[in-house]
Each structure stands twice: as structure tokens, then as C-alpha cells.
Amino acid sequence: LVFTINGGQRSERFVASRSIDSMLMAFRPRSVAVRAKAFHTTVAALKPSAPAIFKDTEDATGCIPQVPKQSAGQPKKATKQLPSRSVKGPSFKIPSPHDLGLHHVLKPFRPLINPLVDTLAKRRLNKAVNIADLRMCAKKRSHKMVFDYLDSGADDEIILRRAKDAYSELEMHYHVLAGLQPPLDLSTKIFGQDVSLPFFGCPTAGNRMFHTEGESAAAKAAEYHGTMYGLSSLATTGIEEIAAMHTGPKVFQLYVWKDRGLVQDVIKKAKAGGFNALALTADFTWYGNRERDIRNGFTIPPNYSAKQIYQAIKAPAWTWDFISNDPYSYACINTEVPADSLAAFVNSQINPAFNWEDAEWLMKEWGGPAALKGVVRPDDAKKALEVGFSTIWVSNHGARQLETSPATIDVLPSIRDAVGPNVEIILDGGVQRGTDIAKALALGADSVGVGKPYLYGLAAGGTPGVIKALDILRVELDRAMGLLGVGTVDELKRRGHELIKRRGASAHAYSMNDSYSRPNGY
16 A cells, blocks of 8 residues: 655644544654655655655656656756656555555456446446446546546646537538438548548557556457557557557557657557557647646555545445556556556656657658647648658647647648648547537548547446447437538538538628528528
8 A cells, every 4th residue: 555644744634534644644754755766666764854756647648657766865966857747745655455466366356246346337338328428437437536637638627628619619501402321431541541430549548547458448449440549658558469459550659758769669569560650749748737636646556545545435346447457557668567667767758858850750760651649730730741740630638738729620720721632630639529520520630539538438338338439429420421411521521611610690600702601592
């Protein structure tokens, strides 16, 4: 167990509540604390005024707890620390259940216990009819800090709300009597590869945090639906395992790392694993401020404070999954090191100084289809093409980085105009409905990535949950296209400008230059 012990003066409120933190405070020598190091733990003598330990996380899409990189006794180096969102007091570490090997004892009982703890979760999943329902299923099954990590955005979460609301400002001006015969053709190409659906699950890190099946569930669901799968370089399932589960098109996501040798090694593994495309995440050079994580005391792995234990008791299915399975690691980098230790190494690799020259070097090393992910400006889109990217990925990192960044659906048309009709564009951000996907395709996207929707399904019920999430979006997209009067994805892209209009004061609020409005009775 890992108990967080707050430094400084003792709080009467904690003493009165008899929390584990306050009880341990009475027995803690004021001069001793434990500092986490990259690959081992060191006990160091500290003064009462010793600096607090920083624990932090990246995103859904990369789970990076930030920990001190220097142990006691080493000379201090003038290194620039990455900004942190969460500050904890000195921690007293005793063996966790995984350290003690409890999961080896519990694992044989999984066939017996799983049906018991998952009964209610399965019932809720079966009743879910849309992504909002899956979100509530995920919330009820998950530990609070895990769900809030998945569900949250940056700062006041203004752009998180705007990203969704922006789709509601777009009206669908449908044709009638189109003479269509179901089923409609939802097939298209992504990175030049044939797929059955024009949308896919975005690469997101640490999927086993949400459900023990993790990335395996998402890969199986993508294979089931015949669409592309995206794997994060901070995944908790290895490249070889994913390659065995998903035989279709795959994109490997990479962060802006310092060590070029490490980058070369990882992309070599991706090529060997059958990944036909690369996506460089360019909008994660600084940490977004996710305040729900700070309030919840989010750490990887969870600290065993009274608060976290209480929340774990309230989520028995998630907790049983966590304690009865092997601890997860960042499998694409080093399968031998647990996620909490390797995180310090990954932290040291994130490179805020990564620039266009570095991106150009990466393109030469990869030598295949590649997307720059995190673009919201037309000038950046054109620059990306100049340095060798074949695809522009319009994204604001799930509204988890820069607060009040633009909604991606709002900037999509300007980026399409800037790069022309023949450059592939992928869009993600704010998608909750099949109608949202239809609007994105109509306004210039060639395909659409979804993150939270399929992760809600994963957290709600593993592989069946992800399959259901993608199926909900498939059915909704099929219905939207049918009612719009378009029979194929290509037709939707070609005629999109006349089908999707931004909501105005009335139907007459169209530009005089719009060739669709006046001739068609508006």
C-alpha cells in the first residue's frame, strides 16, 4: 500500500476524521520521507521543509506521472523541470498488493468472481442506447479518479463543452426522395488503406487503466467493424500483441521525444508490427492543466489513501480488475518496467523544444504515410506538408491541453481550403454522435477519430463495450446519411457544402454568393 502523508502542520480536520493519512502522521519521523526515482525507490533524510514530491499525469492519451528524477546524495543539477499540475506531500511507501504478489493469488478466482462483480455493469451496458448512456455506464463502473481522468478537459473545461456544442450549431439541410436502397456504403480509405467505416478509435494511452482488457479490446472492436486502429506509444499492450489481434490498417502514434535513438527503435518496432502509418502528436509539448486530476489526487498507480480506498470500494468491478491482474507497463517502450517507474523516464523524454526540423528528420526516418496530429491553423497545415507529412490531423488533444483553443469542427473548413481537395485530413474532437461524423465528413474531413466515446465503452464493459460504442456511431451515421439523401461517403464529401449550413437567425441568413440558397427557394 502507498499512503500519502501530508507534510507541514497537522490538520485537526484529518485527525478528527481518523483518516489513514492523519493516523500515519503521528508515527512518521519528521526527518524521513520516501522519494520515487525512475527505476527504484530510495529512502532519504529530509528536513521538515523538504520540497514536496510531484506526481503528475499526461493525458488519454499519455499517462505520465511526474516524479523527482534525483535521489538524495547526488549533486543537484540545474535541470529545467516540466510544469506539474499536482503537488503531494512526502510519501511513505510500503508494499502494494502487486508488490506482494496478491494478483497471483486472486487470478485463479477470476472466473468465479468476475460474473458477480460485473453483473450490474453488463445490465447497464445492454440498456445503453447512445454514447451519453455509455458515459454513465463508465462512470458507475470506474474508480472516480479514473473516470474523471477520462472525462475531463483543461482548466474550466470551456473548450470541452464548446467542442461538443459546435456541432449543434450546424444544421443538416437534407434532400428528400433520394431513392436510396439500404444498406448504404460507409467504406472509404484512411492513409490509403480500405476500411469499412470512415471513423476509428484514436490512439490513447494507458487503456488498461480503464479496463483490464485495455488496448486489446479496442483492437478487437476495430477488427470486428473493419476499421483502422490507432495505438499510442504509451500503450499498455505491446505492438506484437496488437498486430496479432488486428490485421487491418493501423496507425502508430508518437510523442515529441528527445532521444532520437529511442524514436528510431520505436518506429522500427511499429514497422515490424505491420503499422502502415505514423502520427506525430505535436500539441503535447507542455502539460495541460486538468484540475479534476488534482482534486482527486490522481496518480499511477493509485495511492492507497483513505480517499482512494473508499472510492475503490464504491467501484468493485473496476477494483477487482485492478488487483486481480498483472500490473501494467508501457509495453511499446519497455515491458519489464512498471508504468509508475517508467513514467519518470518518459517525462524526461518529452521535448518542448521539438521543432519543424526535428519533424522533417522524423519523416525521413519513417519513410511512409504520416500525419501531424494537433493542427488547428491553416498555416501550420501547409508547413506540415512542406516538411513531408502526407496527412493533416485536425485535433486539440481532446480539449485537454490549451483552454479556449478552437473547436476542431470550426477550423476544419479553413484548413481544407488551405491544403486543397487532394490532401488527406483526419479530424477528432467533440464527436458524440453519428451526425457529428457526418458533419465533419461534409465539411472537409476524409475520416474522423473518436476518443472518449470508445473509451467510455471500454470502461463500461471491455471488448463488448467498445464494439457497442462503434456500432452506435455506425448506426447513427448510416441513418444520418440516409436522411440527408446521400448513399456513399464519397457523395457526402462531394456534396457536403450544400448539405451542412451554420445555424443563423433564419433560413434566409445565407451568403448572396451561395449558389445553393436562392435557386433552391431559400
